Amino acid sequence: MDLKLKGKRALVTGSSSGLGEAIAKLLASEGATVIIHGRNSEKAGEVVNAILNAGGLAELAIGDLSTDEGADAVATAALKSGQIDILVNNAGETSHKSWGEATTEDWLSIYNNNVVSYVRMVQRIVPQMKKLGWGRVIHIGGGLAIQPIKEQPHYNATLAARHNMSVSLARSLKDSGSTSNVVSPGAIINPMVEEWLQNAAPKFGWGTDPEEIKYKAVQELIPNDTGRFGEPQEVAGAVAYLCSSFADYISGSVLRVDGGTIRCL
Known part of the structure; x- marks a missing residue:
């Protein structure tokens, strides 16, 4: 199936390894030019080279999204060679601290890294996306946003915030030709x-x-x-679908890729 991504440019944050790398490589295989982001230029460069060697198109954007300055650097590098049609907000951190272990500083830090970093990229990329008349914003969420567990409460809360902000963004994109959705992985x-x-x-x-x-x-x-x-490629497939023209009528949704772990209507 042709997802009609040829000619599109996609910025995938946190794509120097793991889930982000799988997403970037799949989008590149579908013809999109992918901007690989990370904080380590060597690791991110390896992903860029792998895509180029496979016949795809890839560029590099290095920066720490936990700061405004880092987000500025990433956005500048991503937009240097053209518009961004697709933003996949994937970068973030995990923490397994319990209620008794996570300090208020831990809560503030993980919220900044997992939520405010997403907001920074939305603020820098979406305004130009609106002018294009077509765009995709995909936020990587998680099942713990819907059914939190007693452990890692600060991490669970950031996933819930990602889901909430994505729907709010979808409302603000009304009639713009752009959509905002969440892909919610289970245990990958x-x-x-x-x-x-x-x-x-x-x-x-x-x-x-x-x-x-x-x-x-x-x-x-x-x-x-x-x-x-689950496998990273299975999450990447869901992201690619939501980026495609086949998903034009989907916005403000949560696509769960969790094998049925979350059981709710």
């Missing part, structure tokens, strides 16, 4: 998660086989209807 496997599973396996009695560990972790910690972890 990545090297960091795999390392945590290996370290946690002895505590939970999950054995030593990596596949057995993943299976038991899903059954005990994140039961879902597919019985497995």
Whole structure:
């Protein structure tokens, strides 16, 4: 299927690794010029080179989105060679601190990194998007925004804020030709998660086989209807769909990619 992204330019924040990298590479494979963002120029440059070597189009934008100055640098680099049609707000941080561990400084820091950083890029990219008459804003959220758990309350709250602000943005984009949506991943496997599973396996009695560990972790910690972890490419596919012309009539929505973990109407 042709998603009709050829000629579009997409800025994917936090795309030097992980989920953002998977999103960027899929958009590039669909013909979009992708601006790879990160704080480490070497890591981000490796992703750019991988896309170029695969026949895609990619550029580089380096900066720390937790500051206005860093966001200015990223926006300037992204817009240097042309307009931005697609903004995927993905950059952020996680924290596993509990109510008793997370200080007020932790709450302020993670809100700045996970919410205000999104706002910074919306403020710098969306105004020019409105003038184009077509645009896409995708915010990466999460199931904990809808059904928070007792752990990591400050992180859960930032996901809820992302969902809320995305719908508010959709309302403000009325009649502009641009849309705003959330892709809400469940438990997605990545090297960091795999390392945590290996370290946690002895505590939970999950054995030593990596596949057995993943299976038991899903059954005990994140039961879902597919019985497995998700893959980064599956989240990337949802993002790509919402970026396409097939999603022109979708705005202010939350697309859950979680195997049925979140069970609500």
